[in-house]
Amino acid sequence: MKLDTPFKLYANCVTVKGFNRSTICDLQRNDVRTIPNDLYDILTNHEGKTINDIKNQYHNEFDDIIDEYFQFLYDNEFIFFTKQTSIFPPLSLKWSDPAIINNSIIDIDKNSSYDVLKVLKQLDDLHCRHLEIRNFDVARVDVLENIFDYLKENESSIQSVEILLPFFKDVEKWIDSAKHKFLRVSFIRVFNCPFNQNIMPSGNTKAYIMYTKQHYESELCCGKISQNFFAANMKAFTESVNHNSCLNKKLSIDKNGNIKNCPSMQKGFGSVNDTQLKDIVTDKDFTKVWSITKDQILVCKDCEFRHICTDCRAYKENPTDEFSKPLKCGYSPYTNEWEDWSINPLKKEAITYYKLQADTEKP
Amino acid sequence: MILLISSKYDVSTNIVIQWLNYYGIVFLRLHTEEFSMLNYFSVSNKSISLTINDINLEAITGIWHRRGRLRNLPNSLNDLGKVTTYLKKEEDSLIKSIETSLRTTKKYIGSYISEIENYKLDHLIAAKECNLNIPDSIVTTSKKGLLDFHSKYDQIISKDLRYAINIKTDDISINSTGTFKVTDELISELDDHFAPIYAQEYIEKEFEIRIFFIEDNLFSMGIFSQQDEQTRVDYRNYNDEIPNRCVPINLPKNIKEQLLDFTRKVKLNTGSIDMIYSIDEHYVFLEVNPMGQFDWLSKNCNYYIEEAIAKEFMEL
Numbered sequence A: 001m002k003l004d005t006p007f008k009l010y011a012n013c014v015t016v017k018g019f020n021r022s023t024i025c026d027l028q029r030n031d032v033r034t035i036p037n038d039l040y041d042i043l044t045n046h047e048g049k050t051i052n053d054i055k056n057q058y059h060n061e062f063d064d065i066i067d068e069y070f071q072f073l074y075d076n077e078f079i080f081f082t083k084q085t086s087i088f089p090p091l092s093l094k095w096s097d098p099a100i101i102n103n104s105i106i107d108i109d110k111n112s113s114y115d116v117l118k119v120l121k122q123l124d125d126l127h128c129r130h131l132e133i134r135n136f137d138v139a140r141v142d143v144l145e146n147i148f149d150y151l152k153e154n155e156s157s158i159q160s161v162e163i164l165l166p167f168f169k170d171v172e173k174w175i176d177s178a179k180h181k182f183l184r185v186s187f188i189r190v191f192n193c194p195f196n197q198n199i200m201p202s203g204n205t206k207a208y209i210m211y212t213k214q215h216y217e218s219e220l221c222c223g224k225i226s227q228n229f230f231a232a233n234m235k236a237f238t239e240s241v242n243h244n245s246c247l248n249k250k251l252s253i254d255k256n257g258n259i260k261n262c263p264s265m266q267k268g269f270g271s272v273n274d275t276q277l278k279d280i281v282t283d284k285d286f287t288k289v290w291s292i293t294k295d296q297i298l299v300c301k302d303c304e305f306r307h308i309c310t311d312c313r314a315y316k317e318n319p320t321d322e323f324s325k326p327l328k329c330g331y332s333p334y335t336n337e338w339e340d341w342s343i344n345p346l347k348k349e350a351i352t353y354y355k356l357q358a359d360t361e362k363p
Numbered sequence B: 001m002i003l004l005i006s007s008k009y010d011v012s013t014n015i016v017i018q019w020l021n022y023y024g025i026v027f028l029r030l031h032t033e034e035f036s037m038l039n040y041f042s043v044s045n046k047s048i049s050l051t052i053n054d055i056n057l058e059a060i061t062g063i064w065h066r067r068g069r070l071r072n073l074p075n076s077l078n079d080l081g082k083v084t085t086y087l088k089k090e091e092d093s094l095i096k097s098i099e100t101s102l103r104t105t106k107k108y109i110g111s112y113i114s115e116i117e118n119y120k121l122d123h124l125i126a127a128k129e130c131n132l133n134i135p136d137s138i139v140t141t142s143k144k145g146l147l148d149f150h151s152k153y154d155q156i157i158s159k160d161l162r163y164a165i166n167i168k169t170d171d172i173s174i175n176s177t178g179t180f181k182v183t184d185e186l187i188s189e190l191d192d193h194f195a196p197i198y199a200q201e202y203i204e205k206e207f208e209i210r211i212f213f214i215e216d217n218l219f220s221m222g223i224f225s226q227q228d229e230q231t232r233v234d235y236r237n238y239n240d241e242i243p244n245r246c247v248p249i250n251l252p253k254n255i256k257e258q259l260l261d262f263t264r265k266v267k268l269n270t271g272s273i274d275m276i277y278s279i280d281e282h283y284v285f286l287e288v289n290p291m292g293q294f295d296w297l298s299k300n301c302n303y304y305i306e307e308a309i310a311k312e313f314m315e316l
């Protein structure tokens, strides 16, 4: 600690102010710490000054607290001391991505009859890199195998695939037999299993396989907000500052073959049978939600976690307000407590509106 | 059309390619691991013409030479001992002539020739001529010379002049440790005369600076390694658990100009420069690597260098 040398925050430690408290989001070491708003103000208003100068500014009335604050900052390597304050610019918060669509959710159920490969080909043309395929009612092994084959035989832009499917007899055998086709499959989650087991990637497959007793009823399961999903990294943070942290550059197909932002959204943009994806991605109505940021969303805009948090635009506290807070978030930036959102009486109406079953919807 | 020459495992190349696709820039990628069939490189009174893998490079407007070089020697000729050594030498001169020829007519970023002829002393001298500070350095074959040099400075270090050492025989295995401190004990063990040793004054630093450059664009990053003993001499001795702090730097204008001067002087249009900012408040040039990695620099500083590289080829 140097009391007479100006201090600087490391540029990849970004502060975010909330209603009662703030956070330092460490985008290099993927860490987040809550700090008092007083400290946020010191960091915002006095960066580039010496600790002794700052103490003087507060007429030496808070020396102990200021020492404590700076010890914390120094111990966590959030700050450094230098006379060269002018050569260290703030981090650019630019977010940019070399894809027209960068991720896609594809839902397939027992009645789905749309042409998935036709969708994949079009997603390739849009440079899509990440795919999530979800089966809720039955495992559509036939379709999944077609997808594996497609990814194996084609030089696709898709780099990673996650799959969700329900347990069926001999599912382990099937996974074993299809393994050699898993070229770009990174994660398989089998739910409704009689057991829990995680299998790490091995040999030449990079797929992580998870058997879980958990139950996934339908697309209604999506949209939960939890601390476990917080991501304090450069990509996620800068995307959240500039765009929607769930729906930006996402294009999805619901189980009936309708093109949507995500399968849970009410609004569809035509069926894949007669609509080209490339025509939808230029539709302003479709891309509108991409730019809804957490700084615009009610409650979230007061939340200290807003730029490391995910979002949900399909299930909102007020279903008719596009800027309403995600329904399935139990956090309040006004009390700083996490509660079970599904039993919150104020959310009852919205829960009924979306036909969510409160008892299966644990946070 | 753009030609990319790169290792097929190079992450940065893959990201640049995503950006080329995004901007609709057509490219041809040749891998440095694989045999590239040279149909012909023909030179006559009328014209010079080059066709590789059945593709006439006439249509190529720009080249991004990320690292390594093409292989024009069929794999079947790789195991013939001294014959292979000879054929490789011939191949090497061919590869260099092709590069030189392409450079005269096309935008050519990166260079195999520079990658090979990366002589630290040349660069140190060029940096000095551009008014950049450099550390006092000597190369000596004499124990007395080394002792005299050591006595002038608190501490000195040594490193390779060009090639990181990596020698394996049946009896010995010697690997480069990068930069290391030269202590009195070390010197005392030496004979009176030895192979040339490159030694340099050790300059205590406030932080290190890594600058990736492409044409006139400089992307600078500060690296803070002082709080951690393990990384004190050379940050490339990675400390994996807690990464050193890496933050964007906007260098003072005069340093930027001197650096650009330097890149022109040594005829490099891309590469990575290592500098330090010393505790006595000087910017000091250390070395340049013509094929430096920039992936972590781009990520840590949110610079989108890969996009900038793709854009270099946009108007061609």
Ligand code: SF4
Residues within 6 Å of the ligand: A222, A223, A224, A246, A247, A262, A263, A264, A265, A311, A312, A313, A314, A315
């Ligand atoms: S908007 Fe909500 S329901 Fe849709 S994908 Fe995002 S989190 Fe899931």
Ligand code: SF4
Residues within 6 Å of the ligand: A225, A294, A299, A300, A301, A303, A304, A305, A306, A307, A309, A310, A325, A326, A329, A330, A331, A332, A333
């Ligand atoms: S209020 Fe909830 S959803 Fe909104 S940013 Fe905070 S944690 Fe995330």
